[in-house]
Amino acid sequence: MKAIGLLKYLPIENEESLMDIELKKPVPQGKDLLVQINAISINPVDVKVRSPKALTEKEPRMLGWDASGVVVEVGEDCKVFKVGDEVYYAGSITRPGTYSEYHLVDERIVGKKPTALTHAESAALPLTAITAWEAMFERLAIDPTNKEGNQLKKVLIIGGAGGVGSIAIQLAKWAGLHVIATASREETISWVRNLGADDVINHHGSLKEQLAQIHIEQVDYILCFNNMDHHWKGMGEVIRPQGKICSIVENKEPIDLNVLKSKSATFVWEFMFTRSMYQTEDMINQHLLLNEISKLIDAGELKTTMNKKLSPINAATIRKAHALVETGNTIGKIVIENF
Numbered sequence: 001m002k003a004i005g006l007l008k009y010l011p012i013e014n015e016e017s018l019m020d021i022e023l024k025k026p027v028p029q030g031k032d033l034l035v036q037i038n039a040i041s042i043n044p045v046d047v048k049v050r051s052p053k054a055l056t057e058k059e060p061r062m063l064g065w066d067a068s069g070v071v072v073e074v075g076e077d078c079k080v081f082k083v084g085d086e087v088y089y090a091g092s093i094t095r096p097g098t099y100s101e102y103h104l105v106d107e108r109i110v111g112k113k114p115t116a117l118t119h120a121e122s123a124a125l126p127l128t129a130i131t132a133w134e135a136m137f138e139r140l141a142i143d144p145t146n147k148e149g150n151q152l153k154k155v156l157i158i159g160g161a162g163g164v165g166s167i168a169i170q171l172a173k174w175a176g177l178h179v180i181a182t183a184s185r186e187e188t189i190s191w192v193r194n195l196g197a198d199d200v201i202n203h204h205g206s207l208k209e210q211l212a213q214i215h216i217e218q219v220d221y222i223l224c225f226n227n228m229d230h231h232w233k234g235m236g237e238v239i240r241p242q243g244k245i246c247s248i249v250e251n252k253e254p255i256d257l258n259v260l261k262s263k264s265a266t267f268v269w270e271f272m273f274t275r276s277m278y279q280t281e282d283m284i285n286q287h288l289l290l291n292e293i294s295k296l297i298d299a300g301e302l303k304t305t306m307n308k309k310l311s312p313i314n315a316a317t318i319r320k321a322h323a324l325v326e327t328g329n330t331i332g333k334i335v336i337e338n339f
Protein backbone atom coordinates (compact mmCIF):
# COMPACT_ATOMS: atom_id res chain seq x y z
CA MET A 1 0.00 0.00 0.00
CA LYS A 2 0.98 3.64 -0.47
CA ALA A 3 2.09 5.51 2.64
CA ILE A 4 3.88 8.70 3.60
CA GLY A 5 6.50 8.34 6.31
CA LEU A 6 9.57 9.86 7.88
CA LEU A 7 12.89 8.48 9.09
CA LYS A 8 14.36 11.81 10.19
CA TYR A 9 12.79 14.89 11.79
CA LEU A 10 13.62 17.65 9.31
CA PRO A 11 12.43 21.14 8.30
CA ILE A 12 9.42 20.85 5.99
CA GLU A 13 11.34 22.40 3.03
CA ASN A 14 13.54 19.26 3.03
CA GLU A 15 12.09 16.62 0.66
CA GLU A 16 13.10 13.89 3.11
CA SER A 17 10.94 15.38 5.90
CA LEU A 18 8.01 13.33 4.56
CA MET A 19 8.56 10.66 1.88
CA ASP A 20 6.39 8.47 -0.35
CA ILE A 21 6.91 4.82 0.61
CA GLU A 22 5.37 1.38 -0.04
CA LEU A 23 4.37 -0.80 2.92
CA LYS A 24 2.61 -4.14 3.40
CA LYS A 25 -1.12 -3.79 4.02
CA PRO A 26 -1.71 -4.44 7.77
CA VAL A 27 -4.06 -7.16 9.09
CA PRO A 28 -6.63 -6.27 11.79
CA GLN A 29 -6.80 -8.17 15.06
CA GLY A 30 -8.96 -7.86 18.19
CA LYS A 31 -10.97 -4.61 18.22
CA ASP A 32 -9.13 -3.13 15.23
CA LEU A 33 -10.78 -2.15 11.96
CA LEU A 34 -8.81 -1.98 8.70
CA VAL A 35 -9.97 1.23 7.00
CA GLN A 36 -9.32 2.20 3.39
CA ILE A 37 -8.67 5.92 3.68
CA ASN A 38 -10.31 8.39 1.28
CA ALA A 39 -9.35 11.67 2.97
CA ILE A 40 -7.20 12.98 5.83
CA SER A 41 -6.80 16.34 7.51
CA ILE A 42 -3.69 18.00 8.92
CA ASN A 43 -3.54 19.26 12.52
CA PRO A 44 -0.92 21.24 14.47
CA VAL A 45 -0.08 17.97 16.28
CA ASP A 46 1.25 16.53 12.99
CA VAL A 47 3.61 19.48 12.73
CA LYS A 48 4.63 19.28 16.42
CA VAL A 49 5.46 15.56 16.20
CA ARG A 50 7.42 16.14 12.96
CA SER A 51 9.34 19.14 14.34
CA PRO A 52 13.10 19.01 13.63
CA LYS A 53 15.16 17.07 16.20
CA ALA A 54 18.22 14.83 16.32
CA LEU A 55 16.30 11.56 16.30
CA THR A 56 16.14 8.88 13.61
CA GLU A 57 13.63 6.09 13.14
CA LYS A 58 14.63 2.54 12.10
CA GLU A 59 11.27 1.97 10.36
CA PRO A 60 9.31 4.74 8.58
CA ARG A 61 7.00 6.56 10.99
CA MET A 62 3.54 7.59 9.79
CA LEU A 63 1.96 10.74 11.21
CA GLY A 64 -1.65 11.93 10.74
CA TRP A 65 -4.58 11.93 13.15
CA ASP A 66 -7.75 12.49 11.14
CA ALA A 67 -9.32 10.29 8.49
CA SER A 68 -12.50 9.38 6.67
CA GLY A 69 -12.83 6.11 4.79
CA VAL A 70 -14.46 2.69 4.46
CA VAL A 71 -14.04 -0.42 6.65
CA VAL A 72 -12.53 -3.21 4.50
CA GLU A 73 -11.67 -5.83 7.19
CA VAL A 74 -12.46 -6.27 10.90
CA GLY A 75 -10.67 -7.94 13.84
CA GLU A 76 -12.25 -10.97 15.55
CA ASP A 77 -13.55 -8.90 18.53
CA CYS A 78 -15.21 -6.06 16.57
CA LYS A 79 -18.83 -5.53 17.54
CA VAL A 80 -19.59 -1.97 16.42
CA PHE A 81 -18.64 -1.81 12.73
CA LYS A 82 -18.69 -4.20 9.77
CA VAL A 83 -17.08 -4.35 6.32
CA GLY A 84 -18.49 -1.63 4.06
CA ASP A 85 -19.29 0.90 6.82
CA GLU A 86 -18.23 4.48 6.14
CA VAL A 87 -16.32 5.86 9.14
CA TYR A 88 -14.40 8.90 10.38
CA TYR A 89 -11.95 9.10 13.29
CA ALA A 90 -8.79 10.67 14.72
CA GLY A 91 -7.00 7.54 15.97
CA SER A 92 -4.34 7.26 18.65
CA ILE A 93 -1.13 9.27 19.09
CA THR A 94 0.60 6.08 20.33
CA ARG A 95 0.02 4.21 17.01
CA PRO A 96 0.95 4.79 13.34
CA GLY A 97 -1.03 7.71 11.92
CA THR A 98 -3.37 8.04 8.97
CA TYR A 99 -0.90 8.93 6.19
CA SER A 100 -1.43 5.52 4.55
CA GLU A 101 -3.85 3.92 2.08
CA TYR A 102 -5.01 1.37 4.67
CA HIS A 103 -5.00 2.02 8.42
CA LEU A 104 -5.69 0.10 11.64
CA VAL A 105 -7.82 1.76 14.31
CA ASP A 106 -9.60 0.57 17.47
CA GLU A 107 -13.34 0.65 16.71
CA ARG A 108 -14.09 2.21 20.15
CA ILE A 109 -12.70 5.56 18.95
CA VAL A 110 -14.33 5.48 15.49
CA GLY A 111 -17.59 7.17 14.46
CA LYS A 112 -20.12 6.64 11.71
CA LYS A 113 -19.29 9.16 8.96
CA PRO A 114 -21.95 11.86 8.47
CA THR A 115 -24.03 10.86 5.43
CA ALA A 116 -24.56 14.48 4.41
CA LEU A 117 -20.82 15.08 3.94
CA THR A 118 -18.18 13.83 1.49
CA HIS A 119 -15.17 11.97 2.88
CA ALA A 120 -13.11 15.17 2.52
CA GLU A 121 -15.65 17.27 4.44
CA SER A 122 -15.85 14.57 7.13
CA ALA A 123 -12.08 14.20 7.52
CA ALA A 124 -11.91 17.84 8.67
CA LEU A 125 -13.78 17.04 11.85
CA PRO A 126 -12.85 14.13 14.14
CA LEU A 127 -9.79 15.37 16.11
CA THR A 128 -11.12 18.89 16.60
CA ALA A 129 -14.71 17.82 17.28
CA ILE A 130 -13.60 15.31 19.94
CA THR A 131 -11.46 18.03 21.53
CA ALA A 132 -14.20 20.67 21.54
CA TRP A 133 -16.90 18.24 22.73
CA GLU A 134 -14.79 16.80 25.56
CA ALA A 135 -13.59 20.28 26.60
CA MET A 136 -17.08 21.77 26.79
CA PHE A 137 -19.40 18.93 27.72
CA GLU A 138 -17.07 16.81 29.86
CA ARG A 139 -14.23 18.94 31.33
CA LEU A 140 -16.33 22.14 31.79
CA ALA A 141 -19.42 19.98 32.45
CA ILE A 142 -21.74 22.16 30.35
CA ASP A 143 -24.99 20.26 29.84
CA PRO A 144 -25.86 20.61 26.12
CA THR A 145 -29.48 19.58 26.77
CA ASN A 146 -30.02 22.52 29.17
CA LYS A 147 -30.40 25.02 26.33
CA GLU A 148 -32.59 27.40 28.31
CA GLY A 149 -30.17 27.56 31.25
CA ASN A 150 -27.18 27.87 28.91
CA GLN A 151 -28.68 30.98 27.30
CA LEU A 152 -27.80 32.84 30.49
CA LYS A 153 -24.14 31.74 30.24
CA LYS A 154 -21.25 33.23 28.30
CA VAL A 155 -18.28 31.32 26.88
CA LEU A 156 -15.09 32.99 25.65
CA ILE A 157 -13.39 30.95 22.90
CA ILE A 158 -9.75 32.00 22.47
CA GLY A 159 -8.57 31.09 18.96
CA GLY A 160 -12.02 31.02 17.34
CA ALA A 161 -11.03 30.62 13.68
CA GLY A 162 -8.63 27.68 14.14
CA GLY A 163 -9.59 24.08 13.58
CA VAL A 164 -10.79 23.51 17.16
CA GLY A 165 -12.38 26.96 17.53
CA SER A 166 -14.37 26.54 14.32
CA ILE A 167 -16.23 23.48 15.60
CA ALA A 168 -16.31 24.69 19.23
CA ILE A 169 -18.21 27.87 18.24
CA GLN A 170 -20.85 25.76 16.48
CA LEU A 171 -21.17 23.30 19.38
CA ALA A 172 -21.45 26.14 21.92
CA LYS A 173 -24.20 27.82 19.88
CA TRP A 174 -26.01 24.47 19.51
CA ALA A 175 -25.86 24.13 23.32
CA GLY A 176 -27.50 27.56 23.66
CA LEU A 177 -24.53 29.56 25.03
CA HIS A 178 -23.66 33.19 24.28
CA VAL A 179 -20.35 32.91 22.37
CA ILE A 180 -17.56 35.46 22.38
CA ALA A 181 -14.82 34.31 19.98
CA THR A 182 -11.38 35.82 19.46
CA ALA A 183 -10.04 36.56 15.97
CA SER A 184 -7.44 39.10 14.86
CA ARG A 185 -7.86 39.54 11.11
CA GLU A 186 -10.69 40.60 8.78
CA GLU A 187 -10.93 37.07 7.29
CA THR A 188 -10.97 35.34 10.66
CA ILE A 189 -13.46 37.81 12.14
CA SER A 190 -15.97 37.14 9.34
CA TRP A 191 -15.24 33.36 9.54
CA VAL A 192 -16.14 33.19 13.27
CA ARG A 193 -19.22 35.38 12.77
CA ASN A 194 -20.40 33.04 9.98
CA LEU A 195 -20.03 30.10 12.36
CA GLY A 196 -22.34 31.83 14.86
CA ALA A 197 -20.14 33.85 17.24
CA ASP A 198 -22.29 36.52 18.95
CA ASP A 199 -19.34 38.80 19.72
CA VAL A 200 -15.75 38.95 18.47
CA ILE A 201 -12.71 40.40 20.24
CA ASN A 202 -9.02 40.41 19.26
CA HIS A 203 -6.64 37.99 21.06
CA HIS A 204 -3.75 40.44 20.59
CA GLY A 205 -5.46 43.06 22.79
CA SER A 206 -6.59 43.09 26.43
CA LEU A 207 -9.47 40.64 26.97
CA LYS A 208 -10.77 42.65 29.92
CA GLU A 209 -10.82 46.01 28.11
CA GLN A 210 -12.39 44.63 24.95
CA LEU A 211 -15.09 42.77 26.90
CA ALA A 212 -15.82 45.97 28.84
CA GLN A 213 -16.32 47.77 25.52
CA ILE A 214 -19.14 45.33 24.68
CA HIS A 215 -20.53 45.65 28.23
CA ILE A 216 -19.39 42.23 29.39
CA GLU A 217 -17.61 42.20 32.73
CA GLN A 218 -17.08 38.48 33.22
CA VAL A 219 -17.59 35.18 31.43
CA ASP A 220 -18.78 31.86 32.87
CA TYR A 221 -16.48 29.65 30.78
CA ILE A 222 -13.23 30.08 28.87
CA LEU A 223 -11.81 27.72 26.26
CA CYS A 224 -8.14 28.43 25.62
CA PHE A 225 -7.14 27.07 22.20
CA ASN A 226 -3.96 29.09 21.75
CA ASN A 227 -0.95 30.49 23.64
CA MET A 228 -1.68 29.72 27.31
CA ASP A 229 1.31 31.77 28.48
CA HIS A 230 0.02 34.91 26.81
CA HIS A 231 -3.62 34.49 27.86
CA TRP A 232 -3.30 33.16 31.43
CA LYS A 233 -3.38 36.53 33.20
CA GLY A 234 -6.20 37.89 31.04
CA MET A 235 -8.28 34.76 31.58
CA GLY A 236 -7.89 35.11 35.35
CA GLU A 237 -9.16 38.70 35.11
CA VAL A 238 -12.33 37.94 33.15
CA ILE A 239 -13.45 34.57 34.53
CA ARG A 240 -16.57 34.87 36.69
CA PRO A 241 -16.26 33.82 40.37
CA GLN A 242 -16.80 30.03 40.38
CA GLY A 243 -16.34 29.96 36.61
CA LYS A 244 -14.37 27.34 34.67
CA ILE A 245 -11.40 27.52 32.30
CA CYS A 246 -10.29 24.67 30.03
CA SER A 247 -7.04 24.74 28.05
CA ILE A 248 -5.94 22.38 25.29
CA VAL A 249 -2.50 23.99 24.87
CA GLU A 250 0.39 23.50 27.24
CA ASN A 251 2.09 26.40 29.01
CA LYS A 252 5.80 26.90 28.35
CA GLU A 253 6.36 29.18 31.36
CA PRO A 254 5.18 28.29 34.90
CA ILE A 255 1.61 29.47 35.55
CA ASP A 256 0.33 30.87 38.85
CA LEU A 257 -2.80 28.94 39.86
CA ASN A 258 -3.28 31.37 42.77
CA VAL A 259 -4.70 33.83 40.24
CA LEU A 260 -7.90 31.74 40.42
CA LYS A 261 -8.04 31.19 44.18
CA SER A 262 -10.11 34.11 45.39
CA LYS A 263 -12.65 33.41 42.65
CA SER A 264 -12.77 29.63 43.41
CA ALA A 265 -12.44 29.22 39.66
CA THR A 266 -11.71 25.82 38.13
CA PHE A 267 -8.88 25.10 35.71
CA VAL A 268 -8.95 21.86 33.74
CA TRP A 269 -6.96 20.33 30.87
CA GLU A 270 -8.35 18.63 27.80
CA PHE A 271 -6.18 16.23 25.80
CA MET A 272 -8.17 14.31 23.22
CA PHE A 273 -5.66 11.42 23.11
CA THR A 274 -6.02 10.64 26.84
CA ARG A 275 -8.65 7.94 26.34
CA SER A 276 -6.78 6.03 23.63
CA MET A 277 -3.36 6.61 25.21
CA TYR A 278 -4.39 5.18 28.60
CA GLN A 279 -7.02 2.78 27.20
CA THR A 280 -9.53 4.20 29.70
CA GLU A 281 -12.63 2.17 30.48
CA ASP A 282 -14.79 4.83 28.83
CA MET A 283 -12.91 4.86 25.49
CA ILE A 284 -16.21 4.03 23.75
CA ASN A 285 -17.40 7.58 24.60
CA GLN A 286 -15.35 8.85 21.64
CA HIS A 287 -17.29 6.50 19.35
CA LEU A 288 -20.54 7.78 20.86
CA LEU A 289 -19.65 11.47 20.61
CA LEU A 290 -18.47 11.14 17.00
CA ASN A 291 -21.84 9.54 16.23
CA GLU A 292 -23.58 12.49 17.94
CA ILE A 293 -21.56 14.91 15.79
CA SER A 294 -22.62 12.93 12.68
CA LYS A 295 -26.27 13.17 13.69
CA LEU A 296 -25.97 16.94 14.26
CA ILE A 297 -24.30 17.37 10.86
CA ASP A 298 -26.98 15.29 9.12
CA ALA A 299 -29.68 17.29 10.92
CA GLY A 300 -28.13 20.53 9.63
CA GLU A 301 -27.16 21.74 13.13
CA LEU A 302 -23.41 21.75 12.40
CA LYS A 303 -21.35 22.16 9.24
CA THR A 304 -17.92 21.00 8.13
CA THR A 305 -14.93 23.17 9.03
CA MET A 306 -13.03 22.26 5.84
CA ASN A 307 -11.67 25.47 4.32
CA LYS A 308 -9.05 24.14 1.89
CA LYS A 309 -8.96 20.88 -0.07
CA LEU A 310 -5.79 19.48 -1.62
CA SER A 311 -5.21 16.32 -3.67
CA PRO A 312 -3.77 13.68 -4.00
CA ILE A 313 -2.57 12.25 -0.67
CA ASN A 314 1.19 12.05 -1.22
CA ALA A 315 4.38 13.41 0.35
CA ALA A 316 4.48 16.60 -1.75
CA THR A 317 0.88 17.57 -0.88
CA ILE A 318 1.26 16.73 2.80
CA ARG A 319 4.48 18.79 2.97
CA LYS A 320 2.55 21.70 1.44
CA ALA A 321 -0.21 21.34 4.05
CA HIS A 322 2.33 21.11 6.90
CA ALA A 323 3.96 24.34 5.70
CA LEU A 324 0.58 26.08 5.81
CA VAL A 325 -0.31 24.76 9.30
CA GLU A 326 3.15 25.77 10.53
CA THR A 327 2.28 29.44 9.85
CA GLY A 328 -0.18 29.24 12.79
CA ASN A 329 -2.79 31.36 11.01
CA THR A 330 -4.82 28.90 8.95
CA ILE A 331 -8.60 29.24 9.02
CA GLY A 332 -10.74 26.14 9.67
CA LYS A 333 -9.19 22.89 8.39
CA ILE A 334 -6.95 21.76 5.53
CA VAL A 335 -8.03 18.43 4.05
CA ILE A 336 -6.26 16.16 1.54
CA GLU A 337 -8.23 13.58 -0.47
CA ASN A 338 -7.55 10.52 -2.67
CA PHE A 339 -4.39 8.44 -2.94
Ligand SMILES: NC(=O)c1ccc[n+]([C@@H]2O[C@H](COP(=O)([O-])OP(=O)(O)OC[C@H]3O[C@@H](n4cnc5c(N)ncnc54)[C@H](OP(=O)(O)O)[C@@H]3O)[C@@H](O)[C@H]2O)c1
Nearest residue numbers: 044159161162163164183184185188203226248270271272
Ligand atom coordinates in the same frame (compact mmCIF):
# COMPACT_ATOMS: atom_id res chain seq x y z
N1 LIG B 1 -5.20 19.11 23.83
C1 LIG B 1 -5.75 18.63 22.73
O1 LIG B 1 -6.38 17.58 22.74
C2 LIG B 1 -5.63 19.40 21.45
C3 LIG B 1 -6.44 19.07 20.38
C4 LIG B 1 -6.38 19.84 19.22
C5 LIG B 1 -5.47 20.88 19.13
N2 LIG B 1 -4.65 21.14 20.17
C6 LIG B 1 -3.72 22.27 20.11
O2 LIG B 1 -4.52 23.44 20.15
C7 LIG B 1 -3.95 24.46 19.35
C8 LIG B 1 -5.00 24.95 18.38
O3 LIG B 1 -5.30 23.95 17.45
P1 LIG B 1 -6.05 24.34 16.10
O4 LIG B 1 -6.14 23.12 15.25
O5 LIG B 1 -7.30 25.07 16.40
O6 LIG B 1 -4.97 25.37 15.50
P2 LIG B 1 -4.95 26.23 14.21
O7 LIG B 1 -6.07 25.82 13.31
O8 LIG B 1 -3.57 26.19 13.66
O9 LIG B 1 -5.24 27.73 14.77
C9 LIG B 1 -5.07 28.80 13.92
C10 LIG B 1 -5.74 30.02 14.50
O10 LIG B 1 -5.07 30.44 15.68
C11 LIG B 1 -5.36 31.82 15.87
N3 LIG B 1 -4.30 32.44 16.69
C12 LIG B 1 -3.05 32.77 16.31
N4 LIG B 1 -2.38 33.34 17.36
C13 LIG B 1 -3.25 33.37 18.40
C14 LIG B 1 -3.17 33.85 19.74
N5 LIG B 1 -2.05 34.41 20.25
N6 LIG B 1 -4.25 33.71 20.54
C15 LIG B 1 -5.38 33.15 20.07
N7 LIG B 1 -5.52 32.69 18.81
C16 LIG B 1 -4.47 32.79 17.99
C17 LIG B 1 -5.39 32.39 14.47
O11 LIG B 1 -6.39 33.40 14.41
P3 LIG B 1 -6.08 34.83 13.76
O12 LIG B 1 -5.59 34.54 12.39
O13 LIG B 1 -7.39 35.53 13.81
O14 LIG B 1 -5.03 35.50 14.63
C18 LIG B 1 -5.71 31.19 13.57
O15 LIG B 1 -6.94 31.29 12.90
C19 LIG B 1 -2.70 23.85 18.72
O16 LIG B 1 -1.59 24.18 19.53
C20 LIG B 1 -2.95 22.36 18.80
O17 LIG B 1 -1.78 21.58 18.82
C21 LIG B 1 -4.71 20.44 21.34
